Amino acid sequence: MRLDAAPLLQSLHSGSRATRSIRGALMQYPPPPSARDALRTGPRTRSALDVSATGVGIGVVAGVLFLVAEIVIGAARASPLSPFRFAASLSVGMPALVQMPSGAAVLLGGLTHLLLSSIYGFVFAWLNENASAGVQGAFGRQTALGALFGLVLWLVNFQMIARALFPWFLEVPPLAQALAHVFAFGLPLGALYAAATRRQHHVRRLQTAARNDSGATLH
DSSP: OOOOOHHHHHHHHHHHHHHHHHHHHHHHSOOOOOHHHHHHHOOOOOOHHHHHHHHHHHHHHHHHHHHHHHHHHHHHHSOTTHHHHHHHHHHHOTHHHHTSOHHHHHHHHHHHHHHHHHHHHHHHHHHHTTSOHHHHTOHHHHHHHHHHHHHHHHHHIIIIIIHHHOGGGGGSOHHHHHHIIIIIIIHHHHHHHHHHHHHHHHHHHHHHHHHHHHHHHHO
């Protein structure tokens, strides 16, 4: 009895072709990365508006915390309004320290302080933008970077700019100001940035997964 191998070979060839088709379909729709992998290596696709808004937002929040610390330092030294008067003096000079009415000093000083804080947050966010998603969302690294950023701000603002343009700022205790810049502004700024970045990457992963699911359903 002679066996005809042609049908068997044809069946194997058809099975191999079907396997290749299934493999190609699977390659077209790879499984989504885990949350940890996405946070570590995820693409940095935030728009300039997102980065800027994040920086301004965290800068304002950290600025409020910093202002509270400054009020405590001012109350222990002279007056709780002194931080507002010093901030206002950046706009109108030394008259803000004595001659300006308290209400005007609080308004102008508060606005000046928050404006500068938002600018610092903006700068911090853009300095981080080229880092990986894992670094952007790492609380330990960002708080350390934020603390360093706060120290640099104190060095630039007090030891360089103030010495040249606003010498009355040198009257405040330097150690207290340095610690406030590091722990009351820089450190929370870094923590806020990490939290905001994690939330943004999480939302982006959900949106990407939804688009992939929608595309798979259509196909």
